Amino acid sequence: MADHVWVEEMREVLDEAYRDRDTAAVRDVYARASEHVRLTADMLAHLNEIPEGAYTRQDMAEAIDRVVRGRGEHDTLGLLAGPAPVRPVESTDEAERAVRDDTPLEALNPETPAPPQDTPEFREPGHPPSAR
Numbered sequence: 001m002a003d004h005v006w007v008e009e010m011r012e013v014l015d016e017a018y019r020d021r022d023t024a025a026v027r028d029v030y031a032r033a034s035e036h037v038r039l040t041a042d043m044l045a046h047l048n049e050i051p052e053g054a055y056t057r058q059d060m061a062e063a064i065d066r067v068v069r070g071r072g073e074h075d076t077l078g079l080l081a082g083p084a085p086v087r088p089v090e091s092t093d094e095a096e097r098a099v100r101d102d103t104p105l106e107a108l109n110p111e112t113p114a115p116p117q118d119t120p121e122f123r124e125p126g127h128p129p130s131a132r
Contacts, residue, residue: 007078009038010064014057014080023054046071 013033017024030047033039049067050060061080068074089095098107 005038006043007080009036010080014060018057023056025054026050026052029060
């Protein structure tokens, strides 16, 4: 089973490192990671195996994943490049602010847009159109 703490912490590190820029150096990511007390020295050592240079967030995540796979730890640690786990709206920073500001949580839920009215109805070939 994957150690979700590592994946979540490393995703936070990447979010922080790439918050206001498109690329970051490995040393910048390492500096951010070293500020996270839940990341052990062994976990930080993964970053030492990545060649120096500027990386996009996606490239950095893939480079970290290559190190994790190379060490054979992908089953225990998990991988970063996959989709982020879905968190309930109640556990987000936006929900915290909503509680402080007395905003109803319903205001945080995105509404699914209705399909445009001029979109033709899909139907299987050979079947008559349905009555709307």
